[in-house]
Amino acid sequence: MAFALIQAASRPLLAAADAGEPAASATPADADRAAAALRRDYERWSRWALGVVGFVVAAGGGFVAAGLVATIAALGGATAVDVIATVIAGVVALVGAALLVALWRSGRALTRGASFWLRAPYASGQRAPRATGWVQARTVNLEPRVLVRLITATLALLVAVGGIALVVRDLGAGPSIMTVPALLVGVCGAFSGIGQIGGVMRIVNGLSARDPLWSRLTGSTRAR
Secondary structure (H helix, E strand, C coil): CCCCCCCHHHHHHHHHHHHCCHHHHCCHHHHHHHHHHHHHHHCCHHHHHHHHHHHHHHHHHHHHHHHHHHHHHHHCCCCHHHHHHHHHHHHHHHHHHHHHHHHHHHHHHHHHHHHHHHHHHHHCCCCCCCHHHHHHHHHHHHCHHHHHHHHHHHHHHHHHHHHHHHHHHHHHHCCCCCHHHHHHHHHHHHHHHHHHHHHHHHHHHHHHHHCHHHHHHHCCCCCC
């Protein structure tokens, strides 16, 4: 079966969530099945692995391409091999970046849809928040498919901090051939980390509708 960023079975569920109409008509069981299906789609190991590959390709390609350009500029000349290597590295970086953007856009759609269906029974009044919801909204981060995303998001943000720190150092000491490569890697790490954490937070936000404390603090439970 061919890989798809969003599986065919998920598309009707996303369309229904976008329409916003099923919140009152769908049964809690229907909403649970829809949320579970969308979460399974988003939390596939293949999507996570593809994201890791995309990050390595984008960050690595950008680092090599920017490093070669900086080296060529410092030396004041380039051979045909240098130019070809730079172009190849640049194309590789763009492919990796395009893959990351595609994963982010599809992941945002899946997690927004899952959040909608998680909240729908509570928004329609068919189900009331309970004490167990407080636990579920917090222990979801320990589920293996969610936890691994939080781990790689944290690692990506650490890479971002390291890259940006090198740039800040160079701003004080003077630019070097590593300044732009470090900046590109840092930016890639920042966006990758924020993108993964955003997906997890949307799922947590949907589960928060089950939490009576959160529902009381916010004053209402919204489906979207």
